[in-house]
Amino acid sequence: MRYNRVTPEIVERLRRIVGDGYVITSPGDLERYGIDEIEERYRRPPEVVVKPRTPEEIAAIMKLANEYRIPVTPRGAGTGLSGGAVPIHGGIVVSLERMNEILEIDVDNMMVTVEPGVVLADMMRAVEAKGLFYPVDVSTLESCHVGGNVAENAGGARAVKYGVTGHWVYGLEIVTPTGKIVRLGGKRIKDVTGYNLVQLVVGSEGTLGIVTKITFRLTIKPKCVLDLLVPFDTLDNAVAQVNKLFREEHGLAAIEFMDDLSIRAAERYCNTVLPHDDCEAHLLIQVDGMKEGEVWRAAERVYHAVVEGGAKEVFVADNRITREKLWRARRNIAEALKALNNYISVEDIVVPRSRIPEMARRLRELSRAHDIEVPLYGHIGDGNLHPTPVSGDRDEETWVRDLEAFLVDMFKAVRELGGNITAEHGIGFKRVKYLPLALDEVEIELMKAIKRAWDPNGILNPGKAVPLGP
Amino acid sequence: MRYNRVTPEIVERLRRIVGDGYVITSPGDLERYGIDEIEERYRRPPEVVVKPRTPEEIAAIMKLANEYRIPVTPRGAGTGLSGGAVPIHGGIVVSLERMNEILEIDVDNMMVTVEPGVVLADMMRAVEAKGLFYPVDVSTLESCHVGGNVAENAGGARAVKYGVTGHWVYGLEIVTPTGKIVRLGGKRIKDVTGYNLVQLVVGSEGTLGIVTKITFRLTIKPKCVLDLLVPFDTLDNAVAQVNKLFREEHGLAAIEFMDDLSIRAAERYCNTVLPHDDCEAHLLIQVDGMKEGEVWRAAERVYHAVVEGGAKEVFVADNRITREKLWRARRNIAEALKALNNYISVEDIVVPRSRIPEMARRLRELSRAHDIEVPLYGHIGDGNLHPTPVSGDRDEETWVRDLEAFLVDMFKAVRELGGNITAEHGIGFKRVKYLPLALDEVEIELMKAIKRAWDPNGILNPGKAVPLGP
Numbered sequence: 060m061r062y063n064r065v066t067p068e069i070v071e072r073l074r075r076i077v078g079d080g081y082v083i084t085s086p087g088d089l090e091r092y093g094i095d096e097i098e099e100r101y102r103r104p105p106e107v108v109v110k111p112r113t114p115e116e117i118a119a120i121m122k123l124a125n126e127y128r129i130p131v132t133p134r135g136a137g138t139g140l141s142g143g144a145v146p147i148h149g150g151i152v153v154s155l156e157r158m159n160e161i162l163e164i165d166v167d168n169m170m171v172t173v174e175p176g177v178v179l180a181d182m183m184r185a186v187e188a189k190g191l192f193y194p195v196d197v198s199t200l201e202s203c204h205v206g207g208n209v210a211e212n213a214g215g216a217r218a219v220k221y222g223v224t225g226h227w228v229y230g231l232e233i234v235t236p237t238g239k240i241v242r243l244g245g246k247r248i249k250d251v252t253g254y255n256l257v258q259l260v261v262g263s264e265g266t267l268g269i270v271t272k273i274t275f276r277l278t279i280k281p282k283c284v285l286d287l288l289v290p291f292d293t294l295d296n297a298v299a300q301v302n303k304l305f306r307e308e309h310g311l312a313a314i315e316f317m318d319d320l321s322i323r324a325a326e327r328y329c330n331t332v333l334p335h336d337d338c339e340a341h342l343l344i345q346v347d348g349m350k351e352g353e354v355w356r357a358a359e360r361v362y363h364a365v366v367e368g369g370a371k372e373v374f375v376a377d378n379r380i381t382r383e384k385l386w387r388a389r390r391n392i393a394e395a396l397k398a399l400n401n402y403i404s405v406e407d408i409v410v411p412r413s414r415i416p417e418m419a420r421r422l423r424e425l426s427r428a429h430d431i432e433v434p435l436y437g438h439i440g441d442g443n444l445h446p447t448p449v450s451g452d453r454d455e456e457t458w459v460r461d462l463e464a465f466l467v468d469m470f471k472a473v474r475e476l477g478g479n480i481t482a483e484h485g486i487g488f489k490r491v492k493y494l495p496l497a498l499d500e501v502e503i504e505l506m507k508a509i510k511r512a513w514d515p516n517g518i519l520n521p522g523k524a525v526p527l528g529p
Numbered sequence: 530m531r532y533n534r535v536t537p538e539i540v541e542r543l544r545r546i547v548g549d550g551y552v553i554t555s556p557g558d559l560e561r562y563g564i565d566e567i568e569e570r571y572r573r574p575p576e577v578v579v580k581p582r583t584p585e586e587i588a589a590i591m592k593l594a595n596e597y598r599i600p601v602t603p604r605g606a607g608t609g610l611s612g613g614a615v616p617i618h619g620g621i622v623v624s625l626e627r628m629n630e631i632l633e634i635d636v637d638n639m640m641v642t643v644e645p646g647v648v649l650a651d652m653m654r655a656v657e658a659k660g661l662f663y664p665v666d667v668s669t670l671e672s673c674h675v676g677g678n679v680a681e682n683a684g685g686a687r688a689v690k691y692g693v694t695g696h697w698v699y700g701l702e703i704v705t706p707t708g709k710i711v712r713l714g715g716k717r718i719k720d721v722t723g724y725n726l727v728q729l730v731v732g733s734e735g736t737l738g739i740v741t742k743i744t745f746r747l748t749i750k751p752k753c754v755l756d757l758l759v760p761f762d763t764l765d766n767a768v769a770q771v772n773k774l775f776r777e778e779h780g781l782a783a784i785e786f787m788d789d790l791s792i793r794a795a796e797r798y799c800n801t802v803l804p805h806d807d808c809e810a811h812l813l814i815q816v817d818g819m820k821e822g823e824v825w826r827a828a829e830r831v832y833h834a835v836v837e838g839g840a841k842e843v844f845v846a847d848n849r850i851t852r853e854k855l856w857r858a859r860r861n862i863a864e865a866l867k868a869l870n871n872y873i874s875v876e877d878i879v880v881p882r883s884r885i886p887e888m889a890r891r892l893r894e895l896s897r898a899h900d901i902e903v904p905l906y907g908h909i910g911d912g913n914l915h916p917t918p919v920s921g922d923r924d925e926e927t928w929v930r931d932l933e934a935f936l937v938d939m940f941k942a943v944r945e946l947g948g949n950i951t952a953e954h955g956i957g958f959k960r961v962k963y964l965p966l967a968l969d970e971v972e973i974e975l976m977k978a979i980k981r982a983w984d985p986n987g988i989l990n991p992g993k994a995v996p997l998g999p
Contacts, residue, residue: 167772167883190776212721223719226696241971246881248911249693249952251682251732252960252967253995254976258728262721279776302637306660306749308819349778353823411716413637441718482719490722497722501711506724508982513975525723 062148062518063128065106073109073151076119081157083108092134092152097142098404100455101488105132105146110154114232114240114271117153121238121269121519124151130518133265135175135207138199140405141487143211143264147522153269155206162272164189169277170229170246175206175270182275192280194221194312198390206270212262214483216313216389217345219440221278223483225261230274233260236267236514246274259509264485264524267513281347283354284312286382288374289342289365290335294318295416297340300368301439302413304344307364310357313345314440315389321396321436321447325388328395333388335371342439343389392436393447402450402458408469410478412442421472422446429465443482470496486524494526532618532988533598535576543579543621546589551627553578562604562622567612568872570925571958575602575616580624584702584710584741587623591708591739591989594621600988603735605645605677608669610875611957613681613734617992623739625676632742634659639747640699640716645676645740652745662750664691664782668860676740682732684953686783686859687815689910691748693953695731700744703730706737706984716744729979734955734994737983751817753824754782756846756855759812759835760805764788765886767810770838771909772883774814777834780827783815784910785859791866791906791917795858798865803858805841812909813859862906863917872920872928878939880948882912891942892916899935913952940966956994964996 074082083089084107093104111117124131130150137144146152159176164186171186171193180200183193197203197215207213209231214223230244244250244257260267291297294316301314317325322336333341344361348354362373376382396403410418419435426433432451437444448465450458470480470493480497481490494503506525511517521527544552553559554577563574581587594601600620607614616622629646634656641656641663650670653663667673667685677683679701684693700714714720714727730737761767764786771784787795792806803811814831818824832843846852866873880888889905896903902921907914918935920928940950940963950960950967964973976995981987991997 165881165883166776168881169775170881212725214719218719225725235971235975239971241969241975243972245947245949247879247947247949247952248882249684249688249879249908249913250949251953251955252949252951253956253964253972254733254737254979255682255695255728255731256972256975258725262725267724305639306636350823350826353820356820409717409719411635411638411640412718413635438719443719477715477717479715479717479720479722481722482717483721485721486723494723499711501705501709502713502723502726505705505711505726505983509724509979512978512982 062130062150065129065150069123069127069129070107072123073107073120077109077111077116081110092154093145095137095139095142095144097140097145097487097489098402100459101142101145103145103147103149105152106149108152108154110157112157114234117234117269117271118238118240120151120153121234121236124518125237125516128516128518130521132520133269135204135210136178136202138203139207139211139485139487141481141485141489143485143487143523145488147488155204158271161185164191165246166191168246170274171277172230172272172274173205174272175204177205179203179205179208186277187280190280191277193227193275193277195224195227205273209261209270209273210265211483211485214438214441214443216315216438218438219314220312225258227275228257228261228273229276231257231260231270232272233268233270236519244274264487265520266510266524282349283351284345284347285354285358286376286385287344287358287361288333288376288385289344290338290371291340291342291369292338292371294340294419296369297342298415298439300365301342303368304361304364308357308360310346310348310354311344311440312347313343315343316439317341317389317392317436318434320432320434321392322388324395324399324434325392328391328398329388331384331388334374338371343385392434396434396447396449400449400451401453402455404448404462406446406469407443407481407484408446408473408478409441409443409482410473410476414476414478415439415442415444418444418472418476418478422469425465425468425472429461431461431465441482466493467496488523491522491524491526532600532620535599535620539593539597539599540577542593543577543590547579547581547586551580562624563615565607565609565612565614567610567615567957567959568874570929571612571615573615573617573619575622576619578622578624580627582627584704587704587739587741588708588710590621590623591704591706594988595707595986598986598988600991602990603739605674606648606672608673609677609681609955609957611951611955611959613955613957613993615958617958625674628741631655634661635716636661638716640744641747642700642742642744643675644742645674645679647675649673649675649678656747657750660750661747663697663745663747665694665697675743679731679740679743680735681955682953684908684911684913686785686908688908689784690782695728697745698727698731698743699746701727701730701740702742703738703740706989714744734957735990736980736994752819753821754815754817755824755828756852757814757828757831758803758844758846758855759814760808760841761810761812761839762808762841764810764889766839767812768885768909770835771812773838774831774834778827778830780816780818780824781814781910782817783813785813786909787811787859787862787906788904790902790904791862792858794865794869794904795862798861798868799858801854801858804844808841813855862904866904866917866919870919870921871923872925874918874932876916876939877913877951877954878916878943878948879911879913879952880943880946884946884948885909885912885914888914888942888946888948892939895935895938895942899931901931901935911952936963937966958993961992961994961996
């Protein structure tokens, strides 16, 4: 694809669309919009940033961009981990930060309708104030935008019980790549009227449309939540216990995993100590429910099952302070590893749950073979792991070369085990070159056919999610 | 679209692909493949029926059909209610009846992989024998094929708690409209590697690919199930109680609704009597869970809530015989209405749950205005109703004309209330002409763009789900 540059005339027309105060062209500011939480070396500044307030303004921007063939990259809070918001071909960044209203909380239908720039935790608190509950708790909940959650189909810890973002998205308003506004789905719990375009747009990383309104389904807030920290001597045994638990218990809200390298990094970073930090596998198991007695009984069953299954001990956190301590450690592993190393690469593989021990073995072999330390943690209940190779004292050039070789081997191993290369962070900029390792050629062709059909000029977030070109 | 006719040469080539014994050309047999459970007047016989055994054979059929531009209609058990399996342009019917193996039950990952021709109840029993549970219980579970469930994204009674078919589909193998075999998704609970093509194919009514393998996720079977039959004097009050229950209880597996006309038809057909059959609204509420004590306590809470909310009485069915009696009545309403009338039209509207009372009022008005009796029943917990206009003693011509006028008015009312025209039966042949009433022009254009991109010759199940043509 060939794109044109943003000219002063185009900037002028953008100003007329969104208003003078909402167009950014100063180089320093543009730099800030050139990256998200992906590694620094992926930074690419846009030529101009616009901050529209309405879908109509976005539609006008898309029409203009098609007219001049200028790439457009939508952007939320910039907390993404795969570079989905990086404007790799320059052009226009459409920042959705001003579209941040909670439009309606519909208590009877248990649905909330919001604009994409709403911060996830703000939405969660607003619906909880009405006795409702949005359960997808992404680690960055206090800063990420719900629009980004939809674009990447974000997961998080409670996906085990509650599913990922897409499970809760029932309605969308989008601006199409050619600048048309359309509403898809709605407050309908079941609907087979036409193709499921809602779930096609969810997780499409802003390549098929810019989301301007979202209707999420909600549930009711569990009245009692308990967390159990369970250290195991071996990962194999931890996974065996997880598989057993799943066949016996409905109420497991989260099953998280941290290895010894991860837990020790988190301890240093959070200035805390967790018990048995030399164990190969720590599970963090959350049980929730509506009735305190029932939740405690479920926790007791988990307790007996894991102790019988060889857990070293079980620590129960039944108050907010202890629970927060455990989850803070778990949520801060990536930050801790980043602080302790020159370079890291947060990966996001997924395998069928039963293949986790084999995957962990392969990772240990690859770690040795490539001489790269690879702390391992993640959402073990979903088979979703975040191996995070760290650079040690390598310089950037050596690191990028060594990392590349490691990743290719890791992705091949993942595929051999029936897994895939990203579970919740997205293909984005970072993984698009690995897509042929991950998906069949025919599937990539089917994806490209949709992209071409909806975005004939290839201008909406080009180079993400799916390779461009013929 | 212009299609060619099936010539003797094409039949000969089909015989070479699937084997002599698996090609049907005799007119009497072709008639049988010209209809599903849609009304008789929609019957259109194909020119030839083939019964392939492998995806490779289907791929060869699709390539041949593209070469000669012959329409191809995939067919499961023929239990669909919208004519999705009717070969409206003649051509080839691909019957999947021989592809009926349960390929793998993966206990550790709680997944089952099957061919499309497996009967739903057979799959349910097979996984239950391994301690697992597939919860989507479509009314026709003893005869429908799982491939058809996927094609129509079938719902059923337990969707309230467990979701519809699509919620459980994690992997598909399909033959594309141009005859390529591709696997989408897999045994991965989370996966954002590329667009969500699995959920695009689910519910696409066999227009985007022929499904040849399905991997369903499973859960664990509830150990205790109770059903409560709750008559209310008014529908308004019944709905108010449903909304209240949803905000307080997690464990509600089903909330079904039958009005007085439906319940009396079912009584006659099943030769049974149900209590308070003169009440305007009967709710059938299912509570399930893993622990008997907890389920009984939940049932008691429901009992107290609905009695306080004005229920006439509550009948608890805690044994298989009584439960079967209630569900048999509920499941046989459509059959009963069919037996008691010359013509009926089983409709499948959905509205936001809170709008059900208003929708019911509109239906009563429309019933009077069009002088058509409209028994009403359905999955009230999902906002999914099956108003079923019945002909009385009208002749076919009068009926078709009167029905048409009624349906247009009903669909307009549905849209005004934020609803849609089909929740679980599909657009199919029956509703494609109403699509412009149901969906925005832009959305239809986006759907057509996908259909054209994947099926450039427009030969796979043409005229279903989405209008053909430019």
